[in-house]
Amino acid sequence: MLGEVLGKDALTRRERIVMANHFDAQDKPRVVLYGTKWCGYCKAQRELFEEKKIPFEDVDVEASEAGAIAYNALEGSGYPLTYVGYRRFGGYKEAEILAAVDELTKKPQANLR
Structure with missing residues (x-):
């Protein structure tokens, strides 16, 4: 949440490294399931x-060791842990995740990183 509101400067170094994988080369948010x-x-x-x-x-x-490191850096505590860009969803939250994905397709979110 901090990353979404305040940008990457609000994140720890480890979180910034992991969160970089949650965006493509054009800074468009991606969906990542841990x-x-x-x-x-x-x-x-x-x-x-x-x-x-x-x-x-x-x-x-x-x-994957890299997957475990990323999950721990994000302080995961259950499965699945899903990110849509900076937005975090713990557990299976179908409606919330689909709404976040739908929001991405309707509203460009450049410069989030």
């Missing part, structure tokens, strides 16, 4: 993104 293979809610969220044709980065925090 989860595991065994989590049923993670599976449901992946299926939702695929069904709605929402491009997302799927970070398995148990299969």
Whole structure:
């Protein structure tokens, strides 16, 4: 939330490094899902993104050391942990995440980083 409101200067160095992956080369927010293979809610969220044709980065925090480091830097405490740019969603929150993704398509959000 701080990053969305105050920009990257409000984040720690570790958070800035991780959050850089939440934006593309043109500073457009991306959807990033931090989860595991065994989590049923993670599976449901992946299926939702695929069904709605929402491009997302799927970070398995148990299969990748970089994924685990990123998850810990973001102080994750449950699965899935989803980001839409700076916006954070803990757990499976279908309506909220879809609204955030929809907002991105309707409103350009340049210069967030």
